[in-house]
């Protein structure tokens with residue numbers, strides 16, 4: 001995740017106090033000259049270093065629990081940029097106002113902190129171990145859930161570290177440290193029984209020393225009288241650099257016995273509770289205040305990874321499923337021109353999974369053609385495997401032809417949103433639409449055009465997990481083709497179609513981008529119908545007049561800007577999904593840094609653009 005200040009020209013990253021003073025000296029030492037750097041003690045904190053009367057002043061800026069930033073005792077601001085902006089107008093306790101940014105000299109990049117690198121590695125290890133993911137599924141989990149995972153890591157990562165030994169006593173700690181070699185700085189951390197504190201046990205001169213690590217009321221970790229840290233692992237990393245009152249710097253971890261590559265395989269406490277929710281995909285109202293149980297992440301659900309990612313299940317996977325392994329429920333999930341979609345259960349070798357079954361209606365005349373269509377849909381779906389796309393489990397030919405799919409039980413986005421409007425903050429919609437862009441980027445990379453992307457075809461697993469569905473109109477492009485030409489117009493969703501689809505029957509990933517823009521518009525207007533006053537065939541005239549859907553109320557400007565770019569008339573000038581996904585990601589991460597919207601699902605103050 002990029003630093004929230006990464007874009008500021010006067011942000012230097014993880015430089016020392018001495019280096020900061022050197023830069024200020026070089027820039028001339030005038031009153032109000034300032035720069036911003038990373039704080040080494042707090043997670044996401046900064047320091048403002050500035051000059052007044054030829055003297056240096058350093059003000060720590062903390063990231064508070066609710067995600068805002070403040071100088072001790074000062075007002076809260078939603079980001080470091082906003083905070084600096086504020087103090088450039090009002091000194092409000094500082095030695096003077098921030099008058100002149102000391103920008104990085106050309107050629108000087110901001111310096112990533114050791115925590116930035118650690119955090120990325122840790123995130124990867126944490127996701128890999130907690131959800132047993134590899135390859136693409138792992139990458140997609142990291143990209144789509146970075147803000148949430150980062151928060152989990154901050155508070156629980158120490159449980160995964162090789163130096164963390166859980167709740168062992170002092171004697172046991174000594175026994176472990178005295179066994180084998182006893183180099184200076186060999187250490188471990190343990191939880192003290194019946195207290196909220198921890199202990200650091202460290203070898204020096206063949207003797208073990210113990211230090212209490214307090215966990216104070218504000219949630220900070222400290223060795224009494226010492227520096228305070230947001231997390232235990234930051235304290236450890238810091239003590240590796242500076243002894244800070246302890247007898248020696250920390251060097252070699254005394255491993256807890258279950259180590260693999262520096263990270264222990266001991267089941268951490270949080271993932272255990274997460275495992276229990278594995279099969280819970282449904283929607284539940286979310287806790288309303290911060291600090292309660294973490295919410296269900298896509299990786300916690302049973303539909304994140306393919307059921308066939310299990311080697312036992314893939315062994316003799318067949319496209320046609322045995323009818324006796326399929327239980328069809330009476331409950332109807334939805335209907336279409338082809339027939340209906342019912343709920344069901346499919347018995348796999350090692351587990352049973354909930355499925356949605358698209359059942360073909362038998363209707364004499366055109367039976368062959370609808371059958372062919374469903375076979376085509378199945379053929380496309382069979383080739384796709386992505387966490388943000390509804391997967392096909394297989395086909396079943398029995399009383400009728402059936403397409404068996406993963407279940408997305410919270411239903412289509414256009415129905416979900418109006419019903420839950422008050423419980424869904426804007427940040428939640430950004431998160432879902434980012435997921436849709438990830439799924440679409442996957443289709444683009446694999447040369448598939450969807451041709452029916454719309455909110456009605458985005459199905460929700462739960463409030464924080466979306467999947468693209470309905471491949472009834474989709475096409476696989478030949479390797480060197482960038483578009484598909486439809487021979488004749490059909491029952492087309494014209495309001496979602498780009499001009500070249502309507503005018504020349506030309507379909508490509510770029511025309512899917514146009515539809516993505518309309519889908520975004522539906523999402524940010526909480527399920528409204530697009531171009532309400534127009535008929536399908538009137539929309540193209542409207543577009544030709546260079547008119548577009550207007551910005552939904554309360555939709556952030558950054559999101560409307562992306563929609564407008566998706567509606568670029570000429571397809572060559574329109575962004576592709578690679579770009580759309582990256583822009584969605586930047587905005588999604590930036591608001592995740594600033595608000596608790598995503599962490600708790602609790603409605604926060606809504607901001608207009």
Ligand code: ADP
Pocket residue numbers: 333334335336337338341356390405406407408409411412456457459469470471472
């Ligand atoms: P159509 O081609 O007629 O639009 P869809 O594939 O969009 O058919 O399915 C119609 C409806 O069935 C959806 O709107 C949804 O309510 C339900 N449905 C389809 N697939 C699933 C699924 N995998 N999980 C849950 N519900 C589904």
Ligand code: MG
Pocket residue numbers: 456457470
């Ligand atoms: Mg549909």
